[in-house]
Amino acid sequence: MSQQYLIPYSTEQLEKVAGFKAINISGASMMYFNDVDESLLSELMYPCRINALVILVCVKGRVSLSSHMSEYTIGAGQFFISSASVFQFRSIANSECYMLALSSDFLANMNVDIRFVMRMIAQLRANAYITDMSTEKLYEICGLYNSLLSDYTGELSEYKVCALRHIYCSTIYRIADPILSRGGKIPSLGVKERSSEYFEKLMSLLSEHYREQRSVEFYAEKMHISSKHLSRVIHNYTGKSVHQWIEEFVALEIKNLLKYSNMSIQQISYELNFPNPSFMGQYFKRITGMTPGEYKRS
Numbered sequence: 001m002s003q004q005y006l007i008p009y010s011t012e013q014l015e016k017v018a019g020f021k022a023i024n025i026s027g028a029s030m031m032y033f034n035d036v037d038e039s040l041l042s043e044l045m046y047p048c049r050i051n052a053l054v055i056l057v058c059v060k061g062r063v064s065l066s067s068h069m070s071e072y073t074i075g076a077g078q079f080f081i082s083s084a085s086v087f088q089f090r091s092i093a094n095s096e097c098y099m100l101a102l103s104s105d106f107l108a109n110m111n112v113d114i115r116f117v118m119r120m121i122a123q124l125r126a127n128a129y130i131t132d133m134s135t136e137k138l139y140e141i142c143g144l145y146n147s148l149l150s151d152y153t154g155e156l157s158e159y160k161v162c163a164l165r166h167i168y169c170s171t172i173y174r175i176a177d178p179i180l181s182r183g184g185k186i187p188s189l190g191v192k193e194r195s196s197e198y199f200e201k202l203m204s205l206l207s208e209h210y211r212e213q214r215s216v217e218f219y220a221e222k223m224h225i226s227s228k229h230l231s232r233v234i235h236n237y238t239g240k241s242v243h244q245w246i247e248e249f250v251a252l253e254i255k256n257l258l259k260y261s262n263m264s265i266q267q268i269s270y271e272l273n274f275p276n277p278s279f280m281g282q283y284f285k286r287i288t289g290m291t292p293g294e295y296k297r298s
Helices: 104-108 115-126 135-151 160-182 194-211 214-220 227-238 242-260 265-271 277-288 291-297
Strands: 021-026 026-034 048-061 062-066 070-074 076-093 096-103 128-131
Touching: 021 135, 021 160, 021 277, 026 135, 026 160, 048 062, 048 070, 048 135, 062 160, 070 076, 096 104, 096 135, 096 160, 104 160, 115 128, 115 227, 115 277, 135 160, 194 214, 194 227, 194 242, 214 227, 214 242, 227 242, 242 265, 265 277, 277 291
Parallel strands: none
Antiparallel strands: 021 026, 026 096, 048 076, 048 096, 062 070, 062 076, 076 128
16 A cells, blocks of 8 residues: 655655655654656656645755745754645755654644644745754754654554654744744744734734634734735635634644543543533534544544
8 A cells, every 4th residue: 555645756666766864653754865867756846735844863964955936055053844735845965954843733733733733824925944963963853853764664654654743742842933933933034924923923922812712803903904814815825724723723632632641532622612512522523624533533
């Protein structure tokens, strides 16, 4: 049975190319490139549509890529992180780099604070973040990646998949915390769009009020704009409506509580201010296609 990769750069043909390695599990991809001949990797030049956090560390040379329709060049000793919707390599010739991509669903199914995830996505939506790394930090991250590429290639057991999930969770916190702690904002690479500010404000308000408030009107009023205007701006900027973002936010929290708390389905429904467990079950199934019980057992 063929596997559906998050980033489709891991075909059997590519895996035979010298200087290329990959680890793939559902919703997550890790790749390594080292002096790979681009003529052998023509498919890398095609854009792929994803919804994921993309983290890239360049060890040597230069990597050119496009993320969310913007162009970036990452040099040796630099770190790149983006919330990508469309991703495309431009050039990886004569370079060595490590890449990790984690889908939003993958992050939601890990024990990662939902507010942390949404904050990351909001701040990286308009602008990727590039920074220089110290030699010590570069060796640390490369050592982690090399260890994973050595121990987790080939057919992965259920236990190794579980271990990878926890390692990726720890990696996200270790890498992202220093960025987010810089005044609570990821520095912008250009002029900040008004729509980006609206989106960040919406995510901030959602993290405060999602337990009690799920109407577009409430958040529009908090932002002192009409619900129609808010809906138009957010949809044009993200491709999703405000209503969809609210539902996704709540659904992610239900998933986290189902998987990583000792609360019963009834307790979760009351915690999130649903009228009853049945109502929450219908709400959750409409968004995810699964009942809370089915998701908890999955």
